[in-house]
Amino acid sequence: NAGVTQTPKFQVLKTGQSMTLQCAQDMNHNSMYWYRQDPGMGLRLIYYSASEGTTDKGEVPNGYNVSRLNKREFSLRLESAAPSQTSVYFCASRGTGVSRGGRETQYFGPGTRLLVL
Amino acid sequence: SQQGEEDPQALSIQEGENATMNCSYKTSINNLQWYRQNSGRGLVHLILIRSNEREKHSGRLRVTLDTSKKSSSLLITASRAADTASYFCATEMNRDDKIIFGKGTRLHILP
Numbered sequence: 001n002a003g004v005t006q007t008p009k010f011q012v013l014k015t016g017q018s019m020t021l022q023c024a025q026d027m028n029h030n031s032m033y034w035y036r037q038d039p040g041m042g043l044r045l046i047y048y049s050a051s052e053g054t055t056d057k058g059e060v061p062n063g064y065n066v067s068r069l070n071k072r073e074f075s076l077r078l079e080s081a082a083p084s085q086t087s088v089y090f091c092a093s094r095g096t097g098v099s100r101g102g103r104e105t106q107y108f109g110p111g112t113r114l115l116v117l
Numbered sequence: 118s119q120q121g122e123e124d125p126q127a128l129s130i131q132e133g134e135n136a137t138m139n140c141s142y143k144t145s146i147n148n149l150q151w152y153r154q155n156s157g158r159g160l161v162h163l164i165l166i167r168s169n170e171r172e173k174h175s176g177r178l179r180v181t182l183d184t185s186k187k188s189s190s191l192l193i194t195a196s197r198a199a200d201t202a203s204y205f206c207a208t209e210m211n212r213d214d215k216i217i218f219g220k221g222t223r224l225h226i227l228p
Contacts, residue, residue: 031214033216035218040220041220042205042218042219042220042221043160043205043218044218045215045216045217045218048214048215048216050213050214056213056215058215059217090159090160092160094214094216105150105162105165106150106152106160106162106207106216107162108159108160108161109159110158110159111158111159
């Protein structure tokens with residue numbers, strides 16, 4: 001199993017350009033997440049999808065859109081990139097545990113490094 | 118939004134010593150997890166503790182959870198150079214799949 005894969009690994013954009021970050025998982029997980037990581041800020045949740053067909057905003061959704069294309073794939077789109085979106089973007093997925101008290105852990109992709117000039 | 122806050126922000130200790138990191142959060146949770154991130158890499162899950170648990174062990178890791186104080190601690194015993202990394206706590210609230218991370222503790226093990 002490849003786990004969680006992300007493409008591209010690196011990207012340089014000019015202000016105002018658009019792009020889509022791709023994420024796929026082969027673990028049959030229900031939940032998928034997009035985070036961004038800036039120096040000294042830890043990971044901040046952009047959007048998440050608890051199941052196929054649903055998406056919800058996280059802590060910092062402005063400037064982003066997402067699509068849960070199917071159970072495997074969850075894409076993040078920047079419609080008009082801004083320098084403030086320069087960051088490392090991580091996708092994660094998680095299964096659903098059977099116990100009421102908790103759920104399974106998240107599995108992370110390797111990240112996409114995005115530079116917006 | 119809720120977020121865990123780790124303390125300290127950075128920690129340097131000698132190899133062989135124990136390292137303790139703390140995490141505080143704001144509202145009630147379903148569970149709390151600790152992750153490790155090596156420089157330039159993705160996050161790796163270390164341990165999960167549920168809201169009805171008080172302590173959990175995994176190898177050299179010991180996690181405690183005090184829901185009355187809304188805090189957790191991660192203890193790494195007999196530290197090794199390979200433990201040098203950033204450590205994050207992540208909390209899941211009760212009603213949804215939203216998982217929020219703290220800012221992390223940067224741990225440096227000195228040889």
